[in-house]
Amino acid sequence: MSIITLTTDFGLGDWFAGAMKGVILGIQPRAAIVDITHEILAGDIRSGAFALAASFRFFPKQTIHVAVVDPGVGSGRSSIAVQTKDYFFVGPDNGLLSLALAEECVESMHRLENTKLLAASISNTFHGRDVFAPAAAYLSKGTSLSKMGRALTHYQKLSWPIPLLDKSGLRGEVIYIDRFGNAITNIGKEHLGTLDVAALKIAVAGNKTPFGFGQFYQEVAFGRPLGLIGSNGFLEIAINGGNAAKKLGLNVGDSVSIRPEVQSRG
Amino acid sequence: MSIITLTTDFGLGDWFAGAMKGVILGIQPRAAIVDITHEILAGDIRSGAFALAASFRFFPKQTIHVAVVDPGVGSGRSSIAVQTKDYFFVGPDNGLLSLALAEECVESMHRLENTKLLAASISNTFHGRDVFAPAAAYLSKGTSLSKMGRALTHYQKLSWPIPLLDKSGLRGEVIYIDRFGNAITNIGKEHLGTLDVAALKIAVAGNKTPFGFGQFYQEVAFGRPLGLIGSNGFLEIAINGGNAAKKLGLNVGDSVSIRPEVQSRG
């Protein structure tokens, strides 16, 4: 069996993901196709990159991960396939694969140019169906990357905000808001290191009352905020039983600061 | 082949359902994973329980049903697996499984405690990935429940409203509103029994004109309401060609009364 995952902004309201699956099964009838998500905000390369990076390693080795968030479809941007020590990645070379690849040991990387391994007729607006689906299906049948096209030595990287540590504390930002309204930040558990989080407070943009850390959602009272290390290893801001992003007015890019608890003197 | 279904409130916009599937396939590559739904309202245990109860018996015997609507994730609530005469159920012990289990003959029930059968590292916020997915995958490989953890003798039950019959008629309430705006009630066909529904009228909260029963949506004129026994065996309030919940202003918990048709005397 051969697993192919899909991460796209095609949505589920139209036929786009379905058509990709039809193409894959036409080439590789034994593929097990798994949706990671098709609901990335249209054209939001960064969120697509984050979703892929958050999930790819939970799949068995040799899984082929296809990602398509591709506002530049039909333009000059390259289509690529990348083999790492444990996985394959297929998608546009626009940064979408870069967060996942940053965690992997890249072994080889090629353009998707061999027209024998693509659709007979390639539209200018739907490379998911005409380029990436067939390439993934051929990879899953054992076709080597080197047959796909010219080798590449670099892939496009996304700029990514790094948390800053200064005398007032650690300052990061919100990078993703999930379905529950949890605001995931760029502050990883490695940034918190051996800090005693029990002595720290979290302040978020525009919100006046800092709050503390916890281990799980129901550790605080219903409706109260907390910070915790989420399932991805990043600090996330949550509200027990509520939507933190909505209730705290948080958006991607908003600042999140971690500071020692200040003793009230008043 | 081994079928594993998923019923969650994880949504389809993030990578949560995908990560669960990756974990399952890593343990049991032959699993056929079927989504029942991932769009249960966040934290709405009752709706999740209803969706599972409405669908589980349409799957082949021995199907493993995983359900995760789990606002208490990481707290003290138990994680459980239940074997019934025909199926397996896996999820948090918070009532989510209880409507389905009420229809089944329970054979054994165990906590999910055996760390060899769970993820190597268990997050406090995503037991769907780290606890329930691996447990389901091992069950599908034939691991017995008794290896999962201590046996249990009780599971958490949801309180569930029972229709009341008094001298003025039968009174129930709306328990679920589906995609089409059909308002499903807690009045089952067994409650209507051998009543002659042609002589009965349905009155809903806040709506002034009672309406009658029908067999199918288009039996009444376009835009008109009717009550009918839905595909689940419960009375549902519908509008031919329209959204009954919106047009009649119906919400979960609203009352629905069935009374003999009163002859107009005016």
Place this chain on the structure above:
Amino acid sequence: MSIITLTTDFGLGDWFAGAMKGVILGIQPRAAIVDITHEILAGDIRSGAFALAASFRFFPKQTIHVAVVDPGVGSGRSSIAVQTKDYFFVGPDNGLLSLALAEECVESMHRLENTKLLAASISNTFHGRDVFAPAAAYLSKGTSLSKMGRALTHYQKLSWPIPLLDKSGLRGEVIYIDRFGNAITNIGKEHLGTLDVAALKIAVAGNKTPFGFGQFYQEVAFGRPLGLIGSNGFLEIAINGGNAAKKLGLNVGDSVSIRPEVQSRG
């Protein structure tokens, strides 16, 4: 392996698609079930027909395509299965299959009447589960159409707007708006034929400034509109990096005109 696709308006928030899959797998455990979409607007037969027609041919030959957008469920409308040279189609005979069938060579067509090949108990509101799912599963096991019920010689066709060519140019209309806000028209590449599109302008309802044709989205500046032949072979109106339907105020049925570029004389 046997592929069965599903195109419905059941949504993903309830258990309807899941229940259909359970029924299919109970009859045909080896089915590979692929969702084309379940998010057709409730009761919107035309959009369902368009989604099916846009995708069915990307699946391997002998795929069984099930479509259910069925406001007349339970009424007198027929349930049918159709075999074409390359595919099978199963659904209500309400026009939903007709756009796909118009592109295929129909070989045989039968009603779904044989109660041995349907659910033991058939609800009046969910033929997806009780009629179409079992019929598709039996077809995938090799049951012949002729065992399903009486032969038919006609199927219901949707009315479909044809682009008009007059002295002022070619006039069509919007027939589908996709997730990205691209407004797909009924003007196919065959209507444009050998015209030199570089010399033509596109005018849409209510919008004052006509715009030109392009090959891919980023060919025009960010935020600017263009017309291009989409992945389906139809002219679509798009905006580079934006939602054309929203920004241009386009709805299904709105007119789209193609005219020679008029030289400004002012």
